[in-house]
Amino acid sequence: MKIFALVDCNNFYASCERVFDPSLKKRPIVVLSNNDGCIVARSNEAKTLGIPMGVPYFEHEKVIQKHDVAVFSSNYQLYGDMSQRVMDSLRLFAPDMEVYSIDEAFLRLDHLQPRNLYEYCLTIRRKVMQWTGIPVSIGIGPSKVLAKVANRVAKKRTDSGVFDIGDNKTRDEILKTLDVEKLWGIAWRSADRLGRLGIRRASELRDANPYIIRKHLSVVGERILRELRGQSCIDLEDIQPRKNIMSSKSFGNLLTEKKPIEEALANYAARACEKLRQQNSRAQAVYVFVQTNEFRETDKQYNNSITCSLTIPTSDTRIIIEAAKSCLDRIYKQGYRYKKVGVMLLDLIPASLEQKHLFAESDQRPGDHLMDTVDRINEDHGPDTLFFGAEGVNREWKMRCGLRSPRYTTQWDELLTVN
DNA sequence: TCTGGGGTCCTAGGACCC
């Protein structure tokens, strides 16, 4: 039988901040999205204050000030690096592992005796805490969906932080009280449909007729049903190269002129190309979009997008920037206040798989070596050490992130200091 | 004044083929 464990970092972003600043230990914390727009992470104390997830920051500023909540802009370099440390630690305990998101991983623990599972996970949890300072919760079950359910329970067991849903009797009790929309893969739309079939609890979905569920929720729904029965349908996934790579951000301020928008676009394109080369792919098409601010009802609205294919599959930032700029030329219109521009690289293929040029002397493209060098320098000396002229130097479109903590683990000049 | 970013998978329907 398969045994899955879902390891989930508790309030990950907030916990990352705490690792480097012990004075935050009991203080409520919120972490903001890009541009300090929305609240995307909260410590338990902040949740207790009733601050919701994913809401605009400015709407809750009063409560936040009143209760002396610590507020942070997103520090993705820090969170990414801490995530890496957690995942590296987990791998030592279970080489058969899927990194599911920045703060979650599924492990296969089939090799353990069921009676040892719980103890083993307690050890994992203790070691991750010791090595990284990040608290995690671990749910154990015979399928991914059940491991997810178990993790919800584990989160509430603050003493141990581990829960095994293997026992049939307790499992049944838990599923009887769990609403279907709390299940992994069921959101409000599916929950609505199930509600119309009279299915509201997880146990009711488990006991429903698979064919009926398939008719209403497609194979996705049927798989969840079977997983609830303990029949594993969703296995660990290997890391696959991305099929699309997207880069887009809201501007710090609304923009009307084309020039700064073009620079921002070039910057996002450069980021996307870095990711593209990291996974050893080339793009065959580029998609560009522009958006005005939909929340400003008095502003004239304009959204548009365009896709153009590239003559040769490429990962050369210079070519992609040029292509993106010519896309922008075709959709940019004067007289609007723009909020966001974005670029997506499409139809990605492995660099190795591409059609060779009939008359080319070498397999390597002239640009490959240059891009490789740029990437290496930026990796060694920090992002933006080398950048493209098209990205500009003023960067008036840069997002706001005034509340960011130091990048303790990735920047030499921002190391933690102890007095 | 201020409202995130980046992905995946599945299905239906149209276009096209022989």
Next chain:
DNA sequence: TCTGGGGTCCTAGGACCC
């Protein structure tokens, strides 16, 4: 006026995830 039967491929849109 009558108008087959089987495919494949592509795209857009829906739904969901963190």
